[in-house]
Amino acid sequence: MNVKPYLKDFGFSHRESKHMVVAKGEKLWISLAATGGFMTSAGADPGAVSAGLLEINLFDGGTELAYTYSATESLIVLESAKGAVRIAIDAPSNALLFEGEGVTLQLNAGSAGQFVTSLKTPAGIELSIGGGRYLFAAKRGSVEFDDTWILSQFHSVTPILTLSPEGGKVALVAYELPVDTTPVEITRTLDECAKGNAAEFAAFKDGLVATPAEWDDVRDNIAYLLWINKGTLLSGAQVVLENKRRSPDTQARFQAIASLAFKDADTALGLLTALPFDAPPVESIALLRLIDEGALARAHRGTVYDLYNALGDSARQWARERSVTPGLYAYAYRFETGIKKTTLFGAGEPVAAPDLNAYLLLQSEALAKLAESVWESGDAIRWRESVKTQRAALIAHLWNGETFVGENVRTGAKSAPDPVLSYMPLVLGKRLPAEIAEKLAQSVxxxxxxxxxxxxxxxxxxxxxxxxxxxxxxxxxxGRARADGVDCPFYGAALLALAHKVL
Amino acid sequence: MFGTNERFNLTRATYSRRGSHPIIFEDFNTPGLLRITSNRAGDPMAATDFLFDVNLTVDGAPVKYTYFADEGSLRLEADCDCAWAEIAITDRNHVRYRGENAGLQLVLRSATGGGARACRGIHAALDGSGWEGEFGKHGKLLVKAIAGAALATAVYDEEKGAFSCVKFDFLPDAETGEFEAVIHEFFGARPCFCDDYEPFDELVDNNKADYAAFAQKYADAAPGYEGIAKYAKWVIWSRRSATAGAIKEPMILFQNDWNAVAASWQQSYNAMPMLEDPKEAWRQICTLFAYQDERTGRLPGMLTYTGPNNAGMQPPFQGFALDFIIRTNGEAFLEQLTPSECERMYPKFAKWANFWTTYRSAGRGDDVTAILSPHESGWDDASVFKDGFPAIDPNTLAFLVLLFENVARLAEGCGKTAEAKEWNKRAEKLTQTLIKEHWDGEKFVTTVKGKAVDSKSLACYQPIILGKRLPQEIIDKVAEKLTEEGELLTEIGLASESMTSELATFGISFVCGRVVGPQNMILTVGLKSAGKDKEADLIARRFCDHVKREGVILGYAPYDYYPATGKKADQQIPPHPADGWPWSSWCANSFMTMATAIIAK
Structure with a gap:
């Protein structure tokens, strides 16, 4: 598939690699996934920003060549009047492969190269970028590189690596390795890597929930975002990142939403439990899907217990810190809603919000089902009672006859309805009175x-x-996703889940 | 200790407390205004959004104040009406406030013009316990009144989607005129905060007692240095970290100002003067080994509350620290190296030593190493590195000699006699290589691609740390060079680059001209170990006298001009806010070593 539209914001990458190729203006840059800011010996870690580290330039002798490029999920091709360069990723070797013909390849750090320490070694050229060992080894061609140290500035001169052809060809490998690690020999050709990556992507796509074939183009785009934006937490848990180019951080709520796109229950459960539950507490929507599909019945008992306890802790924290009226819960902070702007805080905080109370009603139901599965029958009964109380409180306090609104839990003042959050109680499905659901359906x-x-x-x-x-x-x-593209993997995941369920 | 009318104020020093995160300082650009922030998230003070102005208020309006701070508390006094407030930091994640005839106001104001954007929300806790504020990566605050009232103002700008004004006011009781309040810091779920706070005066006394107990770890300073030694010990005490996040046991943070890092080799610097507490000294030296890379033996260069930095690295300083401590405090310290302790630490130390000879091998088939960046030597811009890298640096080799010897000691301590012999053999061989290949008759030389680097750096004399392992003629020459006035020796101690060098700079530089504490400590310890007590004493006194005058600051420009060229220096004396040289524990521990063990008593 054509991933060129994604190169500016998300880049070209492989889900098991930190290597990236990104577009800035007319040019492509190589980059690394963000690792989180830290003061390295070279200063602030540029990998933390990852705006593009080394510009890719093509030359014919001393003359710079303009180039165009194409990009699929597995291969990038740069073409100029004199020759071309192809780029692919060999993820098992942590390598970014370049092969070119008829041109000189240059990687130029430009202004991004400040505060970089560089070193020419027998193994290749090392740059102090990314927190690991960023090593460039020429496989074909002759290398020019100046690693002069500027004493008064605490860094080397701007890194510019120039690889001139040998026999008309150039080949370069960029490694991104843990520190003190020797690069492994690359055993696959660039074409084999590209083919293998394309096959991996196809297999990944197959692991997503089924959607109608006429929307395969949208599915492909969403799949690409989900595929490349894989993150691994310190715990080893795998997550979906919003954009691995920009940040290695994510939140539990997004993992819950992302889990809805995956067929495999273990993958979905892994995402759901990767991080402690946070706000808004949407995890129960994903959890109930897994429970109702029988996935948890097949899960390890210990996993179910852990889930039950973690969800119970979340419920108790909401009850302890955010509830005054039985069955009614409040947000204290705008960011807890998960959306940037909301009218629900118009009456002041803490605000009993319709979305929050709907999510927590589902949480109680999930807890009841989990309690049953771990033979905590007494708890199960209490959670089911809580469901009833919460449902009654939601409607009594937050339904104004036409829509859902927020309520300041201190003053009782009501907020104006919100175009998004007022409709979130629809997640309750048939648990909502039919007339309420109908009213919402008409005005949404x-x-x-x-x-x-x-x-x-x-x-x-x-x-x-x-x-x-x-x-x-x-x-x-x-239709809008087809026309405008999808710019968020989590929205994409939710859209796939929607297409799967509704169509 | 610090105050508006004291010799030292909080413009260059920052006020904090052992085991806590809050930091208070006087805004250099707005004299008289105190500001409070936290080091938990690791933001530099000059760039953090999580920063509050501290206003003393009378009838709700801010008034001018003076302040005085000691190890117990910080007190603000208005010019009028006997109005005052006091702040005491605890080591239990909260800060206590009290006042009389005055209120206290904390106004959130970013260091970089971002206003109140650090705040993500404030609300009155539903259980009536106080005001809870959410500040993202900085955590949450619970603000509550113990006496009087605590109010929160939070104005949200819907257009900008951020808070435009956030402040907390502590107001006195109308009848008594007093207020007392507390601010707790926490992450995640709100812990149960019990209300039985100790009386404020008791907290202040406890802080003082805590400092006094910590100060017992140090021997007495030489006569004349007792007063400044109190400051130095306080700096170290107040930079002793909390146990939080990635920091699993207390470490000494470098300083509060740029970012709160525990630098790997500085933990050993901190151990060196703890001569009255060998157990603590040993624990300090061993701290970073908890983060050792199992595969390679590498120790991370730095550690913050958010995690270790495994990309950077610092020199193998532990052997030098142990060599000093054992020479100075032998028997008492050696009691720490029990067989089980040796059994525990020998493999780790051995792995660290072998990391250098494996991953920084100069490729000669022996233990000679070549460093790949100046940071691995500790001297980030020393002129010995002007020819680039890889560089065979005699200072690293000298540190390795001492490390090998102490690895041998640990091996011996757990009964591995053959291995101990081997380590000692390696130490001896490396010493001979260092002397034979890196002493040019006048100084020790760094080599790059086999060629000696032409340098007038102080680093050229640092292998004096090998003491009497060096031939007497080398010792004599080094002592002569280090005490030659106008070269490296200035009126305020050893400059890091000769004053006759055109490369010497006092600008944005660390060790290419400035007189810095750690280097002065290392060289004087080395001279003393080589039998050059008089020379060591002379140099140490010059540096320590300057610390007495100017404060516990890492480095100083020795002149306001460059002696080599006569040109005006680009940094003026005394240090001013733009040069980024705050009080630091790295100077404090270096000072304490010199004041307690080098300067004659």
Missing amino acids: DGEALESAIGTLAILGLKDAGCDEAASKLTLAAL
Whole structure:
């Protein structure tokens, strides 16, 4: 598939590699996934920003050549009037491979090269970037590189690596390795790496929930974002990152949403439990999917216990810190809603919000089912009672007859409805009174819901039996995704889940 | 100790407490204004958004104040109406406040013009326990009144999607005129905060007692240096980290100002003057081994609350520290090296020593190493590195000799006699190589690609740390060079680059001209170990006298002009805010070593 539209914001990469190729203006740059800022011996770790580290330039002798490029999920090709360079990733070797013909290849750090320590060694050229061992080894061609140390500036001169052809060809390997690690021999050709990566991507796509074939182009785009943006936490847990180019950080709520796109229950459960539950507490939407599909019945008992305890801790924290009226819970901070702007805080905080209370109602239901599965029957009964109390409180306090609103838990003042969060109780599906679901279905602005969190409400429309509204909104969302692209892996995951469920 | 009308104030020193995160300092560009932040997230003070102005208020309006701070608390006094407030930091994640006839106001104001953007929300806790504020990576605060009132103001700009104003006010009780308050810091779920706070005066006394107990780890300073030694010990005490995040046991942070890092080799620097507490000294030296790379033996260069930095690395300083401590405090310290302790640490030390000879091997088939960046030597811009890398640096070789000897000691301590012999043999061989190949008759030379680097750096004399392992003629020559006025020896101690060198700079530089504490300590310890007590004493006194005058600052420009060229120096004396040289524990521990063990008593 063509990934050129994604090169500017997300880059070309492989899910098991930190290597990236990104577009800046007309040119391509090589880069590394963000590792989190830290003061290295070279100063602030440029890998933490990852704006593009080394510009790729092509030369004919001393004359710089303009180039165009194409990019698939497995191969980049730069073409100039005099020759071409191809780039692919060999993930098992932590290597970025370059092969070119008819041109001189140059990698130039430019202004990004300040505070870099560089060193020409027998193994290749090392740059103090990325927190590991960033090593460039020429396999064919002759290298020019100045590693002069500038005493008064605490760094080397700007790194510029120039590889002139030998027999008309150049070949270069960029390694990104843990410190003090010897690079391994590359055993596959560039073409074999590209072919293998394409096959891996195809297999990854197959692991996502099924969607109608007529939307395969949208599916492919979303799959690419989910595929390359893999992160690994210190615990070893694998997560989906919003954009590995920009940050290695993520939140639990996004993992819960991402899990909805995966067929395999173990993968979904792994994402769901990768991080401690946070706000907004949407994990139970994903968890109930797994419970209702029987996935947890096949899971290890210890896993179920851990899940039950973790979810219980979350429930108790909400009850302890954010509840005054039984069954009604409040946000204290805007960011807890998971969306940037909301009208729900208009009446002041702490605010009992309709989305929060819907999520926590599902949390109680999930806890009841988990309690049953670990033979905690007494707890199960209490959680089911809580579901009833919460449902009653949600409707009594936050339903104004037309829509859901927020309520200041101190003053009782109501906020104006929110175009997204007022519709989030739709996640309750058939647990909502039919007339409420119908009213919401009639007034919902589908475009406003086109976000990772908002899409959960459209999923709920289907659960609530509002099939027509759900279909209409799903098709519209898919159409916009086709026209405008998808710029967030989590929204993409939610959209795949929607297409799978509704269509 | 510090105050508006004291010799030292909080513009260059920052106020903190052992085992805590809050830092208070006087804004250099707004004299008289104290500001408070936290080192937990590792942001430099000059770039953090999590920074509060501290206003003393009378009838709700800020008034001018003076301040005085000691190890117990920091007190603010208004010019009028007997109005005052006091701040005491605890080691239990909270800060206590009290005042009379005044209130205290904390206003969130980013260091970089970002206003109140560090705040993600404030609300009155539903259980009535106080005001809770959320500050992202800086954690949460719970602000509560113990007497009087605590109010929070938080104005949210819907357009900008950020808070435009966040402040906390502590107001006195209308009847008593007093207030007392507390701010807790925490992450995640709110812990249960019990209300039985100790009386404020008791907290202040406890802080003082805590410092006094810590100060017992040090021997008495030489006469005349007792007063400044109190400051130095306080700097170390107040930079002793909390146990939080990635820091699993207390370490000494370098300083509070740029970022709160525990630098690997500095833990051994801190161990050196702890002559009255050998157990603590040994623990300090061993701290970073908990983060050792199992595969290679590498120790991380730095550690913060957020994690270790495995990319950078610092010199193998542990042997030098152990050599000094055992020479100075032999029997008492050696009691720490029990067989089980030797059994525990020998493999780790051995792995660290072998890391250097494996991954920094100069490729000669022996233990000679070549470093790949100046940071691996500790001297980031020493002129010995002007010809680049890889560089065979005699200082690293000297550190390795001492490390090998102490690895041998640990091997012997756990009964591995044959291995101990081997380590000693390696130490001896490396010493001979160092003398034969890196002494040019006048100084020790660094080599790059087989060629000696032409340099007038102080680093050229650092292998004096080998003491009497060196031939007497080398010892005599080094002592002569280090006491030659106008070359490396200035009125305030040894400069890091000769004053006759055109490369000497006092600008944005660390060790290419400035007189810095660690180098003066290393060289004077080396001279004394070589029998050159008089020379060591002379140099140590010059540096320590300057610390007495100027404060516990890492480095100083010795002149306001460059002697080699006559040109005006680009950094003026005394140090000013732009040169980024705050008080630091690295100077404090170097001073303490010199004041307690080098300067004659």
